[in-house]
Amino acid sequence: MSARIIKINGPVVVADNAESLKMNEMVKVGKNKLVGEVIGLDHGKATIQVYEETSGLKIYEEVEGTGRLLSVILGPGMIGNIYDGIQRPLSELEKVGGAFIPRGVEAFPLPKDAKWQVTFLKDVGDEVNEGEIYAEVQERGIVHKLMVPIGVSGKIAKKSDKEEFTIDDTLYVLEDGTKLGMYQIWPVRIPRPSIKKLPSKIPLITGQRVLDTFFPISKGGTAAIPGGFGTGKTILQHQLAKWADADIIVYIGCGERGNEMTEVLTEFPELMDPKTGKPLMDRTILIANTSNMPVSAREASIYTGITIAEYFRDMGYSVAIMADSTSRWAEALRELSGRLEEIPAEEGYPAYLSSRIAEFYERAGRVETLSGEEGSVTVIGAVSPPGGDFSEPVTTHTKRYVKCFWALDKSLAYSRHYPAINWNTSYSGYVEDLKDWYSENVNEKWYEYRGRAMELLAEDGKLQEIIKIMGEDVLPDMQKLVVGIARVIKVGLLQQNAYSEVDSFCPLDKQFEMLKIVVDFYDRARKFVEMNAALSEILKGSIISKLMRMKEDYKTAEDLKELEKEIEEHFKELEKVYKE
Amino acid sequence: MAVVEYTGISSLRGPLLVVEGVKGASYDELVEIVYSGKTRVGKVIMLEEGKAVVQVFEGTADLDLPDTKVRFLGKPLEIGLSSDMLGRVFDGLGRPRDGLGEIIAKEKRDINGSPMNPVARVYPRNFIQTGISAIDGMMTLIRGQKLPIFSGDGLPHNELAVQISRQATIKEGEFLVVFAAIGLRNTDAEYILNSFEETGAMKNIVAFLNLASDPVVERIATPRAALTTAEYFAFDLGYHVLVIMSDMTNYCEALREISNYRGEIPSRKGYPGYMYSDLATIYERAGIIKGKDGSVTQLPILTMPNDDITHPIPDLTGYITEGQIVLSRDLHMRGIYPPINVLSSLSRLMKDGIGKGYTREDHPHLSGQLFASYSRVQEVRALASIIGEEELTDVDKAYLKFGEDFERRFLSQGRDENRSIEETLDLAWDILRDLPEEELTRVSKEEIEKYMKKGKSE
Ligand SMILES: Nc1ncnc2c1ncn2[C@@H]1O[C@H](COP(=O)(O)OP(=O)(O)O)[C@@H](O)[C@H]1O
Numbered sequence A: 001m002s003a004r005i006i007k008i009n010g011p012v013v014v015a016d017n018a019e020s021l022k023m024n025e026m027v028k029v030g031k032n033k034l035v036g037e038v039i040g041l042d043h044g045k046a047t048i049q050v051y052e053e054t055s056g057l058k059i060y061e062e063v064e065g066t067g068r069l070l071s072v073i074l075g076p077g078m079i080g081n082i083y084d085g086i087q088r089p090l091s092e093l094e095k096v097g098g099a100f101i102p103r104g105v106e107a108f109p110l111p112k113d114a115k116w117q118v119t120f121l122k123d124v125g126d127e128v129n130e131g132e133i134y135a136e137v138q139e140r141g142i143v144h145k146l147m148v149p150i151g152v153s154g155k156i157a158k159k160s161d162k163e164e165f166t167i168d169d170t171l172y173v174l175e176d177g178t179k180l181g182m183y184q185i186w187p188v189r190i191p192r193p194s195i196k197k198l199p200s201k202i203p204l205i206t207g208q209r210v211l212d213t214f215f216p217i218s219k220g221g222t223a224a225i226p227g228g229f230g231t232g233k234t235i236l237q238h239q240l241a242k243w244a245d246a247d248i249i250v251y252i253g254c255g256e257r258g259n260e261m262t263e264v265l266t267e268f269p270e271l272m273d274p275k276t277g278k279p280l281m282d283r284t285i286l287i288a289n290t291s292n293m294p295v296s297a298r299e300a301s302i303y304t305g306i307t308i309a310e311y312f313r314d315m316g317y318s319v320a321i322m323a324d325s326t327s328r329w330a331e332a333l334r335e336l337s338g339r340l341e342e343i344p345a346e347e348g349y350p351a352y353l354s355s356r357i358a359e360f361y362e363r364a365g366r367v368e369t370l371s372g373e374e375g376s377v378t379v380i381g382a383v384s385p386p387g388g389d390f391s392e393p394v395t396t397h398t399k400r401y402v403k404c405f406w407a408l409d410k411s412l413a414y415s416r417h418y419p420a421i422n423w424n425t426s427y428s429g430y431v432e433d434l435k436d437w438y439s440e441n442v443n444e445k446w447y448e449y450r451g452r453a454m455e456l457l458a459e460d461g462k463l464q465e466i467i468k469i470m471g472e473d474v475l476p477d478m479q480k481l482v483v484g485i486a487r488v489i490k491v492g493l494l495q496q497n498a499y500s501e502v503d504s505f506c507p508l509d510k511q512f513e514m515l516k517i518v519v520d521f522y523d524r525a526r527k528f529v530e531m532n533a534a535l536s537e538i539l540k541g542s543i544i545s546k547l548m549r550m551k552e553d554y555k556t557a558e559d560l561k562e563l564e565k566e567i568e569e570h571f572k573e574l575e576k577v578y579k580e
Numbered sequence B: 001m002a003v004v005e006y007t008g009i010s011s012l013r014g015p016l017l018v019v020e021g022v023k024g025a026s027y028d029e030l031v032e033i034v035y036s037g038k039t040r041v042g043k044v045i046m047l048e049e050g051k052a053v054v055q056v057f058e059g060t061a062d063l064d065l066p067d068t069k070v071r072f073l074g075k076p077l078e079i080g081l082s083s084d085m086l087g088r089v090f091d092g093l094g095r096p097r098d099g100l101g102e103i104i105a106k107e108k109r110d111i112n113g114s115p116m117n118p119v120a121r122v123y124p125r126n127f128i129q130t131g132i133s134a135i136d137g138m139m140t141l142i143r144g145q146k147l148p149i150f151s152g153d154g155l156p157h158n159e160l161a162v163q164i165s166r167q168a169t170i171k172e173g174e175f176l177v178v179f180a181a182i183g184l185r186n187t188d189a190e191y192i193l194n195s196f197e198e199t200g201a202m203k204n205i206v207a208f209l210n211l212a213s214d215p216v217v218e219r220i221a222t223p224r225a226a227l228t229t230a231e232y233f234a235f236d237l238g239y240h241v242l243v244i245m246s247d248m249t250n251y252c253e254a255l256r257e258i259s260n261y262r263g264e265i266p267s268r269k270g271y272p273g274y275m276y277s278d279l280a281t282i283y284e285r286a287g288i289i290k291g292k293d294g295s296v297t298q299l300p301i302l303t304m305p306n307d308d309i310t311h312p313i314p315d316l317t318g319y320i321t322e323g324q325i326v327l328s329r330d331l332h333m334r335g336i337y338p339p340i341n342v343l344s345s346l347s348r349l350m351k352d353g354i355g356k357g358y359t360r361e362d363h364p365h366l367s368g369q370l371f372a373s374y375s376r377v378q379e380v381r382a383l384a385s386i387i388g389e390e391e392l393t394d395v396d397k398a399y400l401k402f403g404e405d406f407e408r409r410f411l412s413q414g415r416d417e418n419r420s421i422e423e424t425l426d427l428a429w430d431i432l433r434d435l436p437e438e439e440l441t442r443v444s445k446e447e448i449e450k451y452m453k454k455g456k457s458e
């Protein structure tokens, strides 16, 4: 007798006669064969979360096992694609259901009719081991490396002599009969193995000054972007997806807006990757489980995304994954936990919230892969705290497991200071790790200058407290200078308009040049203040507004030399006046 | 599908009733409850072997256990649709309320709709001119957007909604308003309907009324019935539909009430943990679809309890919608209409729908400048209240003047005053003259030359 439904409560269904089902097995639920996963087994009863809308489902409809764990299918054809939370290609769903998502549709994640040119790397008689690369396929922007599945090894007995391959073809057959084909399957809830973790010494360059210069992240690092609604989480994630110097981007829209995914889909094919000159879509994989799609698939989407990221990491690539928003994923956990009548911990979240968050961020890292290459997965998760209050469970637990905390601030967003990253409450735990890299690749003074700018901001923070009560006029000139320069740092360096043609991406050498110009300006200005020169002369309106606009007015680091000359002139003029 | 009738109601609890001995019922299906000759409707919200929990839209008051019969209709709650709905008024479940007879439905649809496939969406970029400077200039409404009004009790949100829908103009296509009153007081609903009647706009409106005195649980269905209708007019008949839903706070209260009766573990302030997902199934029904002519634009209205924007209702709404128009009690008390707090307001879709080829080339920088300068005004005012205006620097004094002009000339406008986008932008340049040129760091030198200097000599 097969398993049958005896209870339906929203996305959670209970079946009896379920002895044959396994934990985390993927199942087909009911007449419509809705996709589900077994999440609990107890005395022959299975609790199942259904990844599709359950309306219309009836008691005693059947539940069919599939014999495999909730998994993703990994092979050529993923890049440039957009999937739902359980890796069904949305364009295939569109063919079946039109503009609205249909139910019970099976769709293979990789294009069945695409033809691939394969470069064989092994020959008959070669030994191959798990994780080893046996063939390569050129897929859009990258070389897609086909790897021996985990748990498989042996001697190659046969090699295909075809020239072109479709996704179902076999490339090699091992002596024991195992076939090596174009794709492999991996269960999403299990991290893919690697040899070892490597230290994080290389930055992920994002072209965003407040990140690269002030709060950098390393390749293989972890970051959280907490912020109330409208503070700029999504725009920042989009900026990272566009400009970060990773080989592959996996972008998960987890319980967020449909139009935001459409925006990426319309915009990315038109934008060029500054590193390769190819369309951004050629390195991007999208996973969209929007807020109105079934909540349990939202829970799965995070794992689907990170597994795909690990797969590309294993080929030796640097992968960056953005999850917008991890709070929606946590809420999905809460909702399902409630339906399961589990005992809640804080604010209705299940007690395992913290360990789930930890497991997710633990899957980040720079590693030595099984094939001996170096790959990385950088994880950047948005957090949406209710009421913008960072003391809530998802934010506090996330904070424990990430090394970068890019805190978005409502009052900065209200005053249209974007990105609204608060420089007092944000931090990066990678600054020391990356110091050497910046010193070798940007400038040996990077660390020092960065520190100086941070100090100025901190001092300004204290002075602002006084200004709020007594006005700026009560400050001595030396402190007014600090306030003035800090304002240049805030407006000129930290603010960066995502929609600016020139400034949306700022190269590292330009970032450093800008930083240097401002800090040097401060040092020279101090001397004149000491000589009692008039502050209004030192911080002349025309020169200050040039500093504030240098990001837009000068395209490259080279161009900024011109501004440096003008500043030189400015101080020479002053010198003439104040020499005696 | 055969209709099955049961008499075995075993318990009643708030709007929920439990029926025993049920066979073959399906999750979410529509149920009719018949008692002493009258009928109510409900839906199945949980099923177990031989048992169904039914949520009754009109409540369970004066039902009694032995006399009540329950019929399972084998289909979800549907609404009949037809172009004859134009100009008509329905109740919160989509039944005619104006005494003008039944609608002959061309089509019946499940009011829950289905999620739109992101691949099938068209990214919205077309500007809707509302004629209101604060909105057009600083939080531009885009066709296919969901842009709520966050208001408070006693603030003029209904007036604003009416003014927007009367003045809203789009470059091409037919325009239609679908109005959903959710737990609204009779006077408010009447005000809104009368305003449409007066301007002769009534033939271009479809109204769904669930008034304060109507059943609370029905409020769960009202916005969905309205949106199903809006989708029909937009995607089947090609209209540009503006959906006004007021008051979403009442909707959320109804959701909380049902959740309480179900004995669910509440999340913040007693609202259910799934309120975000539930609201998303309403708000995400705005948009444009590839290959279809029409669009659904949403203007939901909610009153923030205690004017608190961090309250779960505005908070979760803001996380889903594409921005928000926030009304301020302070501005209202000072007699400013519309009392829009521009700094906490936002239109997320504005960036791609303004500027050259959309509104005017200077619009993006100009709105950035207004935001930056007006936010500085707040700091200066705070300081002035401590050290006194006389002690301010000249630049700060200029900001005070700018703040006044911004609120009295730019923000304020008459309830019938309809400004074109050019008028709005020119007005913005005009008030920026209050500030020294060095302060205008968001606009370019060329823009200053072209729009500010030239304007002055004229
Ligand atoms: N770097 C930026 N440059 C320009 N505008 C920005 C930037 N970051 C955020 N914004 C503005 O803030 C709005 C809200 O940002 P968004 O990322 O959608 O917020 P969240 O995801 O936190 O709700 C955007 O629509 C945009 O107008």
Ligand SMILES: [Mg+2]
Pocket (backbone or CB within 6 Å): A233, A234, A235, A256, A324
């Ligand atoms: Mg967002």
